[in-house]
Amino acid sequence: MPELVVSITLFILALLIGIEVIGKVPATLHTPLMSGANSIHGIVIVGVVIVAAEANSPLSYVFIFLAAVLGTMNVVGGYVVTDRMLEMFKSDKKDKGGNK
Amino acid sequence: MTATPIDIVAWFVYVLASVMFVMGLHYMNSPKTARKGNFISAAGMVIAVAMAFIKLFVTGGYNWIAVGLLIAGIAVGAIAGVVSAKKVKMTDMPQLVSVFNTVGGGAAALVALNDILASDHTPNLVVLITAGLGVMIGSVTFTGSLIAAGKLQGIGFVKKMRLPGKSVWNVLFIVLMLASFVMLCVFPEQRLLWSVLTTVFALCYGLVFVIPIGGADMPVVISVLNACTGTAVAMSGLAIDNVALIVAGALVGAAGVTLSVLMSQAMNRPLMSVLAGGFGGSDAAA
Numbered sequence: 001m002p003e004l005v006v007s008i009t010l011f012i013l014a015l016l017i018g019i020e021v022i023g024k025v026p027a028t029l030h031t032p033l034m035s036g037a038n039s040i041h042g043i044v045i046v047g048v049v050i051v052a053a054e055a056n057s058p059l060s061y062v063f064i065f066l067a068a069v070l071g072t073m074n075v076v077g078g079y080v081v082t083d084r085m086l087e088m089f090k091s092d093k094k095d096k097g098g099n100k
Numbered sequence: 101m102t103a104t105p106i107d108i109v110a111w112f113v114y115v116l117a118s119v120m121f122v123m124g125l126h127y128m129n130s131p132k133t134a135r136k137g138n139f140i141s142a143a144g145m146v147i148a149v150a151m152a153f154i155k156l157f158v159t160g161g162y163n164w165i166a167v168g169l170l171i172a173g174i175a176v177g178a179i180a181g182v183v184s185a186k187k188v189k190m191t192d193m194p195q196l197v198s199v200f201n202t203v204g205g206g207a208a209a210l211v212a213l214n215d216i217l218a219s220d221h222t223p224n225l226v227v228l229i230t231a232g233l234g235v236m237i238g239s240v241t242f243t244g245s246l247i248a249a250g251k252l253q254g255i256g257f258v259k260k261m262r263l264p265g266k267s268v269w270n271v272l273f274i275v276l277m278l279a280s281f282v283m284l285c286v287f288p289e290q291r292l293l294w295s296v297l298t299t300v301f302a303l304c305y306g307l308v309f310v311i312p313i314g315g316a317d318m319p320v321v322i323s324v325l326n327a328c329t330g331t332a333v334a335m336s337g338l339a340i341d342n343v344a345l346i347v348a349g350a351l352v353g354a355a356g357v358t359l360s361v362l363m364s365q366a367m368n369r370p371l372m373s374v375l376a377g378g379f380g381g382s383d384a385a386a
Contacts, residue, residue: 018354068173071207077181
């Protein structure tokens with residue numbers, strides 16, 4: 001039981017950090033930030049790897065393969081697309097003469 | 101459970117990755133440092149996944165079919181992810197984010213479902229509750245984000261979809277979904293039946309939740325669903341007792357909700373009225 005207690009504590013503290021860390025983000029960064037947060041939940045592939053260590057039935061083979069495809073697509077695509085969005089941002093700023 | 105040295109190393113590596121995710125999000129608050137933030141967050145992800153693989157190979161006792169499928173799946177997913185992210189037009193990016201959210205929710209639901217179904221012995225109540233919640237939330241995001249992406253893309257039949265008596269359907273599927281979830285926890289011996297029903301009803305709820313919402317409100321909806329996926333991942337993390345999934349999932353969950361509130365404020369509308377839908381009309385889509 002203590003393991004679960006620790007896990008729930010971590011969950012609650014991480015929620016608070018999540019609220020705090022997005023405090024004063026300008027409206028222009030909303031979409032990239034959403035995309036960036038979206039790639040972070042691709043951490044689920046770590047879960048897929050852990051589950052794969054114990055898999056030994058055809059059903060879980062199917063689950064693992066599908067989850068690996070979906071999770072990796074989430075994380076890899078997510079970071080690439082966020083980077084592309086932010087790259088666009090940078091050139092936007094340059095066009096404005098880089099003031100500020 | 102006694103912790104072996106590799107468990108302790110893995111724990112701290114996952115904590116390090118979580119710290120990098122928080123730093124990444126923090127840096128993304130300002131345009132100047134945003135790209136660096138994304139890079140730090142991606143590096144954290146690489147570290148976490150590498151650690152999971154190292155632990156897998158050091159611990160041993162795995163099945164080559166499972167690991168082969170795992171690696172093949174990661175390869176396919178990585179190629180699909182990079183190709184779609186590189187090819188997409190700048191204006192179509194929000195849809196793609198929604199698609200990525202769809203697949204992320206699906207992956208979280210699958211991990212949780214696997215945890216309920218795969219083991220030979222009946223899972224304990226904690227696993228049933230957390231994994232059940234993971235299945236439920238992940239499935240809702242799966243169909244919800246898919247519809248959201250379709251609406252933004254302006255796919256004809258998705259845009260035209262109407263749902264007469266939407267609140268009735270919403271309530272119906274929420275009740276059915278929660279009822280199956282409760283049955284899953286009460287009768288774990290019939291877990292195949294109840295987990296499949298929970299999944300099906302949650303998938304239906306995802307549809308009826310997003311269909312009535314206008315296309316112009318989709319970014320907010322995607323952000324809410326993004327938060328849902330984060331929560332689903334955290335629930336899967338609680339089910340398999342992994343610190344990286346719990347912390348990163350909770351982080352995205354809370355950040356996603358906060359971001360949704362900020363986004364709807366920027367549109368001068370309360371979040372609840374956006375989610376209630378039926379305003380703005382789907383023809384207002386870009």
